[in-house]
Amino acid sequence: MIKKSDIHIHIETKNLNVYYDNNYVLKNVNIEIPTKQLTAIIGPSGCGKTTLLKSFNRLLDLRDNIKTSGEILVDGENIFDSRVDVPDMRKKMGLLSQKPYPLPMSIYNNVAYGLRIHGKKNAKELDSAVKHYLQEAGLWNEVKDRLHDPASRLSVGQQQRLCLARAIAVEPEVVLCDEPTSALDPIAAQQIEKLLLKLKKEYTVVLVTHTLRQAKRLADHVVFLYFGKVVEQGPADEVFNNPKDPKTKAYIDGDIS
Amino acid sequence: MNKRKLRDFIGTKLMFTVTIFASLLFFAIFLILLYKSIFILETQSIAELLFSSLWNPEKGEFGLYPIIIGTILVTGISLIIAIPISLLSAVYIAEYAPGKIRRVIRPFLDVLAGVPSVVYGLCAFLFLVPLVKDVIAPWFGIESTGLCILTASVTLAIMVFPIIISLCVESFSAIPIELKEASLSVGATKWETVKKVIFRASAPSIISAVLLGFGRAFGETIAVNMVVGGIPRIPSSLLHPGQTLASLIASAYGEMMSVPLYESALMLVALILFVVVLLFNVLAVVVLRRAKRRWSY
Amino acid sequence: MNRRILEEKIFKILMLASVFIVMGSLVIIIGLVVFNGGSSLTIEMFTQTSGGGYYLGRGGGILNAILGSLFLALPATALACLIGLGIALYLQREFTHPRISAFIRLSLDILWGIPSIVYGIFCLMIMVFIGIGTSLLAGIIALTLLEIPIITRYMDESIKMVSIELKEGAYSLGSTKFETAVKVVRRQALPGIIAGVLLGLGRGIGDAASILFTAGFSDRIPGSLFDSTAALPTMIYHLYASPYPLVRQRAYAAAFILVVIVLSISIVSRALSKRYTKFVIR
Numbered sequence: 103m104i105k106k107s108d109i110h111i112h113i114e115t116k117n118l119n120v121y122y123d124n125n126y127v128l129k130n131v132n133i134e135i136p137t138k139q140l141t142a143i144i145g146p147s148g149c150g151k152t153t154l155l156k157s158f159n160r161l162l163d164l165r166d167n168i169k170t171s172g173e174i175l176v177d178g179e180n181i182f183d184s185r186v187d188v189p190d191m192r193k194k195m196g197l198l199s200q201k202p203y204p205l206p207m208s209i210y211n212n213v214a215y216g217l218r219i220h221g222k223k224n225a226k227e228l229d230s231a232v233k234h235y236l237q238e239a240g241l242w243n244e245v246k247d248r249l250h251d252p253a254s255r256l257s258v259g260q261q262q263r264l265c266l267a268r269a270i271a272v273e274p275e276v277v278l279c280d281e282p283t284s285a286l287d288p289i290a291a292q293q294i295e296k297l298l299l300k301l302k303k304e305y306t307v308v309l310v311t312h313t314l315r316q317a318k319r320l321a322d323h324v325v326f327l328y329f330g331k332v333v334e335q336g337p338a339d340e341v342f343n344n345p346k347d348p349k350t351k352a353y354i355d356g357d358i359s
Numbered sequence: 360m361n362k363r364k365l366r367d368f369i370g371t372k373l374m375f376t377v378t379i380f381a382s383l384l385f386f387a388i389f390l391i392l393l394y395k396s397i398f399i400l401e402t403q404s405i406a407e408l409l410f411s412s413l414w415n416p417e418k419g420e421f422g423l424y425p426i427i428i429g430t431i432l433v434t435g436i437s438l439i440i441a442i443p444i445s446l447l448s449a450v451y452i453a454e455y456a457p458g459k460i461r462r463v464i465r466p467f468l469d470v471l472a473g474v475p476s477v478v479y480g481l482c483a484f485l486f487l488v489p490l491v492k493d494v495i496a497p498w499f500g501i502e503s504t505g506l507c508i509l510t511a512s513v514t515l516a517i518m519v520f521p522i523i524i525s526l527c528v529e530s531f532s533a534i535p536i537e538l539k540e541a542s543l544s545v546g547a548t549k550w551e552t553v554k555k556v557i558f559r560a561s562a563p564s565i566i567s568a569v570l571l572g573f574g575r576a577f578g579e580t581i582a583v584n585m586v587v588g589g590i591p592r593i594p595s596s597l598l599h600p601g602q603t604l605a606s607l608i609a610s611a612y613g614e615m616m617s618v619p620l621y622e623s624a625l626m627l628v629a630l631i632l633f634v635v636v637l638l639f640n641v642l643a644v645v646v647l648r649r650a651k652r653r654w655s656y
Numbered sequence: 657m658n659r660r661i662l663e664e665k666i667f668k669i670l671m672l673a674s675v676f677i678v679m680g681s682l683v684i685i686i687g688l689v690v691f692n693g694g695s696s697l698t699i700e701m702f703t704q705t706s707g708g709g710y711y712l713g714r715g716g717g718i719l720n721a722i723l724g725s726l727f728l729a730l731p732a733t734a735l736a737c738l739i740g741l742g743i744a745l746y747l748q749r750e751f752t753h754p755r756i757s758a759f760i761r762l763s764l765d766i767l768w769g770i771p772s773i774v775y776g777i778f779c780l781m782i783m784v785f786i787g788i789g790t791s792l793l794a795g796i797i798a799l800t801l802l803e804i805p806i807i808t809r810y811m812d813e814s815i816k817m818v819s820i821e822l823k824e825g826a827y828s829l830g831s832t833k834f835e836t837a838v839k840v841v842r843r844q845a846l847p848g849i850i851a852g853v854l855l856g857l858g859r860g861i862g863d864a865a866s867i868l869f870t871a872g873f874s875d876r877i878p879g880s881l882f883d884s885t886a887a888l889p890t891m892i893y894h895l896y897a898s899p900y901p902l903v904r905q906r907a908y909a910a911a912f913i914l915v916v917i918v919l920s921i922s923i924v925s926r927a928l929s930k931r932y933t934k935f936v937i938r
Contacts (some may be wrong), residue, residue: 120512158541159543159544161540161543161544163534163538164536164540164543166457166458167458189543189546189547189548190546192543192544192545192546193545193546194545194546196544196545197540197544198539199537199541200537201537201539203535203537203538203540203541205538205541205555205556205559205560206538206556206560206562207559207560215545215547215555216541216545216546216547219545219546219547219551220546233579252652252653268541268545269544269545271545272545278544279397
């Protein structure tokens, strides 16, 4: 049992509102995400989980017709502040998306992509870094003989682990995972889950998931989102075993989905 | 039932006939142009025709070299102008511009892709030609009538803009947003994402857009004819007049029918146009197949 | 770090400059045509034909060119549409082996890329061979050939999109291949077909190089298929280099009329394909 005073808050939102094409997607969201723990954002599909996740590193900027208000504090700094260097801020937040999207280049270059951007040019250093992160992602043994093949030739499960290697290669502080196992077969999904458990020792992991069992297996901390509102948040065992809100209870019991 | 079967039979055969017709058209054009140019190829060698600089139809001299050089210059310069400008505009429209601006620009581009080339030629003749003559040429201290390689290239570049831009915008917008997100979330800037991910992922479309632009510039007849000057000599500068293959045919019509050898020479020019288009299309197929394999996402 | 942000800024400026160049040049063209052309439009242009003095600045109109353009482009488009539809339907899997259809598609792409002047000179050869010479008929044939690849490729793209399930539905009702192609597939692909036909019409009506030799030029409205005829693009080509400013203004006015026609075609095309989309099963 972790005592409340030991928990360090990594990401915090204050009155976060997001409108998308006149739809009120996130309503006054106030949440706290603890450092070096795995926080699961759960809730029925279409309730704004992905939107919330993508607002953490301002990927919503890419889309038209999105309006945001409120604050998101990462290490106490508001990321909407105009002085924030957005690429640098995003570098601290790795992303693992629903379906794997390897970049249109070789396996090697997928991992080296971020490293090169951040100034690592030396071939030897790159080689060893690529090897290291592919090992971290549990992919090295499968691809070491074909590092220069197009990444699109890997299986979906391998691609997802490659995306993970790519994300952690730039040494982020947070890993944002948007239902990373939803496109995978059970075995590949299990591999990713194991990796996530390993990752949370070093990184703050935020996991959006709509499978409750996955959240139960992995999460230390849970945020329950329902139609854009935070219904409940807290340590996983409390939320799962002793939900305070009747809606949370209904969701956990499978009455609403 | 019988009537229906009969109709099916006749209809299918009709469709078969027109399809054969279309495939034959391709060979028919090639063979007739070849047949007609044999006449001049018998009197002069192909090397002589391609590499001699003397173009005097009255004297029976048909050196196409200056015209080929003119074509390469006009097409090449127009693409050198058009490709970077179109690509950068396409990136801006697809990736940077707010939705409102995008919605205004895109139909505008469609419209401009449909403006007939003779209208481009007219505007170039009455606007660009005086501009080059009175402003640009004096800058360089060259006397020019304004009817020159540069004017033709700029005109062609403007004609090519809407083609390359709309194809590129389409393909940039078709790239899944997650791919851009993946690049941005390792800390890449937007431009780095464009340069390293978007350009790669849409490389096949960029290649075909550029080839389409090339085809338009290379084969354009009327607009070039109106502003290039029409003099079959190797231009000593870009501000001097020249001639292109397609434009030559348009200029020479009327005179050519009276001199059989002249007619045959122009058929050879048409054959060259045909063969180059053919080669580029085949090249495009090969390149695209490889590019698609290499840069799939 | 600084270098990267600098690069981003430089390229953003370059992009804005490029958009400015593109839009600027296009605005200039539209502006020139609308202001110069619109201001020198007269009623006579639509009611009178161009006599010999017209090119020297005397009175007259370009009715012969306007009608000539329509007489050339409309039949050509209709012909190309029929032929194109036949080819596009025939390229379906039920009729043609995929390898053969791939070859035909490639040859259509090449035909699309062939400069229109080559079509012009090719048709001229054929016409001279038959013994007709420059005529409305020759112009129509040249434009038909020019439009076939454009229209066919468009139709083909939209026919390819017709789902196999829809065709299976038609076949399981006992339709023949031809009935399925003409009644079901054609209707499903109608928006794309219309877009292709109108694109072909736009190309055909605006093209000068292919009709320069084939349709010839004439100051009269063509009375038969074997008369030469003027058309708007060739009219502009005849007027533009005149030393008389008034005549050059007439070239602008003709260009204005041509652009208005082409624009209306593209607007009609958008409206029609939107309208017919409602019959499409998704």
